Amino acid sequence: MASKRQHVQEEVRLRILRIVNKNPNIKSREIARILNISNGSAYYCINSLVQKGMIKLKNFSSHKNKAKYTYFLTPSGIYEKTILTAKFLQTKLKEYEDLRAEIKEMEEEVSAAKKNISFVKRDLNIHN
Numbered sequence: 001m002a003s004k005r006q007h008v009q010e011e012v013r014l015r016i017l018r019i020v021n022k023n024p025n026i027k028s029r030e031i032a033r034i035l036n037i038s039n040g041s042a043y044y045c046i047n048s049l050v051q052k053g054m055i056k057l058k059n060f061s062s063h064k065n066k067a068k069y070t071y072f073l074t075p076s077g078i079y080e081k082t083i084l085t086a087k088f089l090q091t092k093l094k095e096y097e098d099l100r101a102e103i104k105e106m107e108e109e110v111s112a113a114k115k116n117i118s119f120v121k122r123d124l125n126i127h128n
Helices: 004-022 028-035 039-051 075-124
Strands: 055-059 069-073
Touching (some): 069 075
Antiparallel strands (some): 055 069
């Protein structure tokens, strides 16, 4: 079973891969803002994905801003994104089902409590 830390790391990787896939010209600062993480953390995560061969950077040397990069998902990045998406969906569906069961249980508790309150009010002759 994966640790909480591994789940968080996988979710961050997935979100970065999804963001880069939708907007290849995005800056790491903007990725950090979207993910609500520090610029350094975003840079570290992106660099890690580059080193693992999931993202490729392209510098447009003809562009006047030499620091401008475009991110591309590599075939292994696309594969990783697909695997992580499937795992993420599986986890979220399980959480959803657990939450639905908990909500149903709580609704039953509230319903039972309302009946008990009605009986108490009736027995005490309270009108409200």
